Amino acid sequence: xxxxxxxxxxxxxxxxxxxxxxxxxxxxxxxxxxxxxxxxxxxxxxxxxxxxxxxxxxxxxxxxxxxxxxxxxxxxxxxxxxxxxxxxxxxxxxxx
Numbered sequence: 001x002x003x004x005x006x007x008x009x010x011x012x013x014x015x016x017x018x019x020x021x022x023x024x025x026x027x028x029x030x031x032x033x034x035x036x037x038x039x040x041x042x043x044x045x046x047x048x049x050x051x052x053x054x055x056x057x058x059x060x061x062x063x064x065x066x067x068x069x070x071x072x073x074x075x076x077x078x079x080x081x082x083x084x085x086x087x088x089x090x091x092x093x094x095x096x
Contacts, residue, residue, distance in 0.1 A: 003053045005043045006062040006084070009035035016089060038085045061088060 008014035012032035016039035022028050031037030040061060047053045053063045062084065 001047060001049075002066040003045050003047055003050065004062075004064045004066055005045055005053060005057050005060050006040045006064075007043065007057055007060045009039055009041050011035070012039065014039040014088075039088055040085060 009016070009032055011034040012018050016032055016035060016037040017029050018032045019027050019029055032039070035041050043057075044066075045053060045056070047056075050063055050065060054060070057063065
């Protein structure tokens with residue numbers, strides 16, 4: 001079965017923000033280019049059971065099974081993903 005796995009971005013440590021030094025004593029923040037400012041990266045993996053995915057990604061924020069109904073991108077899924085990312089950014093996700 002195909003799983004959609006959301007894990008914390010290692011580049012920005014899940015903050016979605018990268019700090020760049022632009023002068024000796026001046027820094028500028030910008031969205032992380034790896035996770036596009038969400039703090040999460042997504043992988044698609046195939047496993048027989050969700051528990052196997054959890055073993056490979058023990059710190060994953062979300063592990064969602066994909067099937068024909070959930071794999072197509074639609075408005076409902078976009079809203080669900082937006083709410084998931086917002087909850088992460090506000091610190092209400094699992095493990096915060």
